[in-house]
Amino acid sequence: MGGYYYVIDTKSKRVIQFNESGENIALFDKHGPGPEEYLQMLDVRINFQSEKIEILEYRKIQVYSLNILTI
Numbered sequence: 001m002g003g004y005y006y007v008i009d010t011k012s013k014r015v016i017q018f019n020e021s022g023e024n025i026a027l028f029d030k031h032g033p034g035p036e037e038y039l040q041m042l043d044v045r046i047n048f049q050s051e052k053i054e055i056l057e058y059r060k061i062q063v064y065s066l067n068i069l070t071i
Contacts, residue, residue: 006046013041015053028053038062
């Protein structure tokens, strides 16, 4: 996953991925009330070894694959 930059947008509750040229190449946005979604984004951890995004909510951590980033 090297060569990419990630911006955590806590106001919009999403993670944006950019390449080395600064182009927006992917978006992670699972904000919502559903079972696979998160309501809050108190903190974010991107684990490159396991290729996971971990979203800290109040009282729980939601874990997602980095492979589900969309354009």
